[in-house]
Amino acid sequence: MATYEVQVATGDVFQARTTNSISITLVGTEGESAKTKLSHKLLTNCVKAKIHCEHDLGPILLIRLYKERILFEDAWFCNDVCVTSPQGKAYHFPCYQWVEDEIPLQLREGTGKTLSDDEYDILKQHRQYELEERRAAFRWKSFAEGWPLCLDVDSIEDLTSDTKFSYIRAKDFHGTRTFQILRMAFMGFLNNHCSWKSLETMEKIFSKLKGRNIVPEYVASHWSKDTFFGYQFLNGNNPVVIQKCMELPDKFPVTQEMVASFLGADTNLRKEMQEGHIFIADYEILEGIPTGTIHGQQQYSAAPLCLLHQDSAGLLRPIAIQLSQTPGPKSPIFLPSDNEWDWILAKTWVRNAEFYIHQIITHLLKTHLFGEVFAISTLRHLPMCHPVFKLLIPHFRFTLHINTLARSVLINPGGTIEKGVGASYEGLMMILKRGLEKVTYMSLCLPDDIQARGVSSIPNYYYRDDGMKLWTAMASFVSGIIDFYYASDDSVQRDAELQAWVKEIFMNGFLGRQSSGIPSSLWNITELKKFLTMIIFTCSAQHAAVNTGQELGGEQGIVTLWAAEAHISFFYPSSMREPPPEVKGRYSLQLFLDTIPTVATTAKNATSLLLLSSTLADTRFLGQYPEEHFTELEPKQLIRVFQGRLQEITEEIEERNKLVELAYNYLNPKQIENSISI
Structure with missing residues (x-):
């Protein structure tokens, strides 16, 4: 007679317990146990039981969990199962999923293994069955031509329970959204299709949303300053556009005479370019994008070029702006010495272009959509x-839910984005398609991207500095995990599941475009480590950098600069109601107010963007792994080391922020979510 001790843990989530009957079968190398009922009602967090077998089952390979209805279906969330053999050896079986209906759930012992590591046919058959089930549940579809493929569901109701928001997160999400809509409606903004009366009115309205001051004094007093405009290219929502300019493109004929007074004494434009002090932002991707109407009023767009100069103090300022890709009499080059409102309006057109590139390419495409591709391929090819x-599954938590929701209400035809931006729906589709055509593997790998854009040495670039610390920490963590499980380059090449995984990412995420540099196969450990680091960075730090808020301490408490940027129409406009200026000297404050979005458009965008920049309930921050998918000691130790390094980075960032005028917290680990979930 052999007696096994079994401990079954229920998850700490809403309605995780069940009134249904739960039974278990143990499967070892020498046979199976009888199906044994654990509890008539699994209403406690942990159930212990003993299973008596006629003989020793040998090493335990699998367990089968059965949930049988008593009167009605009652789902159960199982955390994990621990089986202790008669010899005292403990076998851990991670689960962390909902058990629904009456289909038996098979779990294998938690040791990490590739296909070639499995010795027993029953384990090989189990992993094949698991993947077949997943591929049936997670299918691909095309949302739009030229876009990455996505999950084949029509709404969040079609998602599996394990990919949906948790109850408390869903409740918080919908509660926050409803509150913001009702607040805007109550204040009378949603139906006010007029221009803003003054800048002061806008500041007053958005000074206290959701019970907090989100337009700090600094932003209110510096929004029109050239130094603050330049700062945004380094540490704003979209810090990945600016690049070093060593030679002016023919389409941007800026001359020495135009900018001499902005460069300082004893220098010239050619010298400043040679010394690496001139930078450019080119929005060519927006050229010819069709625009639409908002409440019957035609909207406009531009594809500007912006030249910036880093002065001797390290500050970045714009020195020339052209609002089209074609120079000529109707496309003047605007300068800081121009009429005040000419120059402000030119910068506002750049910010409008920045809105499209940030929201559609940097944020939607390069974090959300790629994150979804990584998640689906992982579920389909890796047991x-x-x-x-x-390693990866914690970084996909809730991603399929938020992206499915986005396709239902945000980026769908007639959705929130189309109603609040100047580009037509076809224009938005075109921007993302063009963006995908230009995406490179280098642009997704921070060290390579920094080098390629020539911004390794520009000062005050906190996105780069903090991001590189995080990339290095992630790379070290990934390296330790991969070295533990892969003995050689050959073991990477022979991992058929891994190779199918990366190929599907290449084909369905990057549409098989070889010029992107995205690998379609992995040939050595070094390549695998870099690819995994890129995925984790994209799904955590990079998303935080382009989505969440920069917090500033002040007399009125913590404020969110990102929200201030997003909701002040004059700083980050989603649409422009007048065409780009073709001559100088005709612009005034009133024409400026008549160009930027109306009160209603601003309010609607504010409602959405406040929600999408919120920290919701049931959030897990970078390095938090409450679900123990790894059961071996070495990976657990690597996690602790990674967490320790993240704490050090947090302390370094907070010390740095004490010394700078404008704190940068986008990449503070304690504010970075583990996954793309908002």
């Missing part, structure tokens, strides 16, 4: 026991 699955 739970695969070490790469264990």
